[in-house]
Amino acid sequence: MNSITPALLVLADGETFEGEAIGHQPTNGIASGEVVFNTVMSGYQEVITDPSYAGQIITFTYPHIGNYGVTAVDDEYRRPFCRGVVVRELARRRSNWRSSAGLDEQLVRWGISGIAGIDTRRLTRHIRDVGAMPGAFGTASHEELAAAVNVEPGTTGVDLVREVSITSSYAVAGPSPDAWNVVAFDYGIKTTILRHLSRIANVTVVPGTATADEVMAMSPDGVFLSNGPGDPQVCDYAVKEIRALMNLEIPIFGICLGHQLLASTAGATTFKMPFGHHGGNHPVKDLRTNRVMITSQNHNFCVDHTTLKVAAEVTHLNLNDGTLEGLVYTDLPMFSVQHHPEAGPGPHESATLFDDFAALLKKVHGRVGI
């Protein structure tokens, strides 16, 4: 029987939750960040290791977390960048032939703190009604935690891309040496995205801060703008380079933050949604085929396409709240989606978007890669 270490979770507006400390135990007994929730019922490891959660504390609405352990191949990034996890029930025993370790020990290894035993439904409803907000949890006193919350900046106006992005480029081999050459900006690029890209191209992953010149020096057939954490509005450096590439009419495909940056480059403004989309069950309609895909989603900011200065067509919409999910630029070889066609975790049906990218490259270059 494992003895428990009581811990508290305190939100910016004073709401307090009782639970027990799990995972890494910080010396000051405090972990803080912006509290968000995710409604996936499986895929906790992919979620925790998704760098888009940099600066955030992830609440899992599904009560049992850790049941099937963890395995290195399911990691989405070199390490997690989230600030902590909130769960109702952490499995003390894992069971699955794929797993190589338990989630609790892995959290310790990652240095990620967590809090368990929380009424995560109460927390989720609160965030849903009031909006995502800073919070702090741990074994520290209520006062200390409250103080920590006050100095917690949240994610608006914070540049988290620099925090997570790699500093030196690396290559991922494609299906064949003469497949397409694609340069991918790493704003926090997920492993499953690279798996899909490398189905169609030899990929060179460059830092999120790379310049257009550096990219062009690699004479790419196309450019990919990855997902990533935080507020697109602070990534003006990225927007500058993307504009340069846009002017060169290079084929571009963007996902999530990549989609927002591309739209910003095209003059659109973005706004923060009340509590974002974080789950694996969002219906997205492809307006061209009228087919609905169930998609994986993870974003707090959204593009207001009505402010676009460049001609584009809305290709995808979220059926739950009507928000923008995808754009095709009318006069430029560019398209992007807000949701995650690579899944990891989540449904696979929209993975065909990567093939659309291959098709675009073919159209532009008039030849078949591979």
Add this chain to the structure above:
Amino acid sequence: MILLRYSKRFTEGWVFKVPKRTDIQTILVIGSGPIVIGQACEFDYSGTQACRVLKEEGYRVILVNSNPATIMTDPNFAYRTYIEPLDVDVVAAIIERERPDALLPTLGGQTALNLGMALSESGVLERFGVEMIGANAVAIETAENRERFKEAMAEIGLATPISGFAHELDQAVKVATEIGYPIIIRPSYILGGLGTGIAHNEQELRELAVTGLAASPTSEILVEQSIAGWKEFELEVMRDRADNCVIVCSIENVDPMGVHTGDSITVAPIQTLSDVEYQYLRDMTFKVIRRIGVETGGSNVQFAINPVDGEVVVIEMNPRVSRSSALASKATGFPIAKIAARLAVGYTLDEIENDITKQTLACFEPSIDYVVTKIPRWAFEKLPGAEPILGTRMQSVGEVMAIGRTFTESLQKAMRSLEQGRYGLNCDPTEQEYASIETADLVARTFQGTPERLWWVAEALKRGVSIEELHDVNRIDPWFLDQMLMIIEEREVLGHTGFAGMDRVSWRRAKRLGYSDAQLAYLWGQSEAEVRAARLAAGVRATFKTVDTCAAEFDAQTPYHYSTYEDTDEVHPSSKPKVAILGSGPNRIGQGIEFDYCCVHASYTLRDAGYETIMINCNPETVSTDYDTSDRLYFEPLTFEDVMNVLEAEKPMAVIVSLGGQTPLKLAGQLQAAGIPIAGTSPESIDLAEDRDRWNALCVELGIDQPPGGTATTADGAAAIADVHGYPVLVRPSYVLGGRAMQIVQDEADLRRAMAELAADGSLGREGGLSADRPVLVDRFLSDAIEVDVDAIRDTTGETIIGGIMEHVEMAGVHSGDSACAIPPQSLSPLMISTLSEIVKRIATRLEVVGLINVQFAVKDGVAFVLEANPRASRTVPFVAKATGVPLAMVASRVMLGASLSSLRDEGLLRPAATGTHVAVKEAVLPFNRFPSVDPVLTPEMRSTGEVMGIDATFGIAYAKSQLAASTRVPLEGTVFISLADRDKAGAVSAAKAFVAAGIELAATAGTASFLRSHGVEVAIEVAKLTDVVSGLVKGRTAIDLINEGKIAFVINTPRVGRGDQTDGAEIRRAATIAKIPVLTTVAAAAAAGMGVAEMTAGGVHRAFAVKSLQEHLGLV
């Protein structure tokens, strides 16, 4: 470039854009018929939803279903409702009469699906230009024909276990030897694993193959490598005509492969698969539904996964709404059947609103933030001879579902929902039964799936057996075993802490693991009340969360809740006048859908009358647990603690306990003591009717005749009583349901044996055993008495109306629930009828009944003996309502809340009964085909699982219809075998004559033959007695030979009195059951069948059944 704004308006713009199909107006919906093992009231739930939706959409719905106890057959759910046998010719007649444009066969289970196929194959659909919607014949064929299914799966690159097919025995053996043992036999087109089984050697295989071939309508069996022990999963999928697919729910079986899903403890969502594995299953499920070609609607796909290396194989797909879809709907709040019906008429998923969130569309995948556990309930104790071992053949008669925030909580809630003396996974008196079992034996026992398995596992864990050791034996996933271990460990902690040492934190931890107050009371030797009080004092009370399909991501207004122990409550009761209705819990023999029907009617009518209705129940198959049947639904166990939690939160003005059978009635006293206002008849009156001695006194006081008798706790005591009143006597334990363990004994020796059995019987021990306050009742058995059931309603003004008087076909001695009965009575004199009515009124008045009362009589030599009176809704209420058009349950509900019968007459709710124009016959449906080792003879112990109704102008035809509906086709040609006990011979002459007159030839045993001949009935074949042939006394063919040679169309065989089992008769009846030949075991039934034959062949012409809708019978049109 389209212009859009960030707002919900937008999505609303998408709803109902494309119009529904306008090329069809009339749709024929086929129901699933009687409740049988493998097909319970989940199809009343799905069928009712479908009918409602199609009606809303403006279609003319024609419904056919032989089961009168269903909500769907209420006249207002369809334009025309046919309570007729689900038989190709009968339905063809309905089609010819109603000329539907389309047939929807996917919402009535396997029965409707197979009937739909038969109608299409026989060309009926084509002839009348009826289009099959929901699924087409090819799709059904591809899914249900195991061979075609395998090919299809191979095409889309999906693995299935190695296998071959056989259409006869030797072929099967050959295939098996090639594959190697163990082998599983799986027949095509079956339901609930009928005819399946696992063979470990050739001999076992030969036996299984024979039954398997017989079980398959197409006599095709799949001979397959057994992968028993693998993990089993199920995904519920929906597809629309635009090819959008969504997974509604994923289910994991706690019992690994080898135990039928319907008999497995299952959990939603899947607990032990990583997202990578889950998404693979999801992708495969879409591939399957697309390849099989189910264009619109719901299906389920079953997978097995090798726990060692993750290898995945497909087990089967059901191209229709199934039991699992009902479970999935209740587990997620996603109404599969309702949506399947909309899809069938042309909507796409993104055109249908999610009526739970009201903000989003049905085109999404529910995300849940709780754990759902389903546990089946079996009835082995009622089927002597049937071994309580679970396999690939489904045997459960019902199930419970529980919702908790964690698996531990939902598991223990589900266990106490079963109402089988268990308070949870451990910590209750019943656990003491295991003390005597050696640990090694205990562990070994968990290898087999049995109704007790998890409790054995718990006991083993308690004794320190490791998870590894247990897993090696039973293959239950270690994660589940560890969760159970957490519960067991907590017991230790609670033991140490002790009642006095409990603080808020420890109370909360225990409750969050699902511990009930009753378990804790047992552990600490306190009373449940003390425990509850102390817990509440510590500030630990149940909180209620909501089932909202979206894990709280959106604000949902669902009225669907469950209790758990968390920080905050989501229920904010209104101040409107509220009535709580307690449901009837899991289906079981003796308490089934009839009671759910009553509860649902109460909810409907009270809502109409302006009350807010609150339903509490734990049976996922039912209409009562549909979230929009009542204003609020609480999915909770029906125990005092769980019910009180809800009532304290809701504070209703009245609670209805008399419509859900014994389950809620048992709680009446306790609830009243806790200050809860009970609607209708007072708990005192209920006790007065139930307590043997007080009841006897009352009968004396009212001068009502009862069978003479007394109570005893010893064999000598019983013998003494019998000596006074004379044999035969009827013995039974007190406080049991459905004639449990009741038997007729002929002499003292027999009596002593019976008493010994009662004292010993383990399952009875659990039901209370023998003691001074639980004596055995010994009554004079009234032979050849006519049994009569009467349902009546009394109001607060003292007026009593007789709802229905049902004369049984079988004589008293066959449980009322197992015998056929007719409205109106066929042989009772007007005088007797008024006598019975008058007695019922006297009893109702004396008991100050407010609401329903049911009285059972045995009428012998013109004297009416009262067998029992139940001041509550009875099993026959729905039948009476369908036969007379008087909605008894609705009227009673209003009466219980103070309305007078006269005021209800003025309202028009209480209509005069529609009689005189028709006869309605109710027939019971028995589960013997699933328990070949059980003698299919009718006794005072109820064994039927469901009922059907036959309705027509005359008794004979109505009876014949009821028999066909119960798949006992009364023959109009061929050979009938008759063998009768001496006392029955005279009574069978009329029937025998009728058969011969119809051109049917008779075969009989010597005695019966000579008796019939001496009465001028010609007997063509005389067979030798089994025993004589076996003992070599005589040569010649026996009845068994004829049956096996397929020479017999129908068997009439009445047992010699007494429980004597191994008689010729027993052998013959079993052989017939196995050969699927109809058997009648009472002379009364034979006589009725004779009347049917006579009427159907009058004037030498064979008449087909004429069909007529209920609306016409009841003069509603």
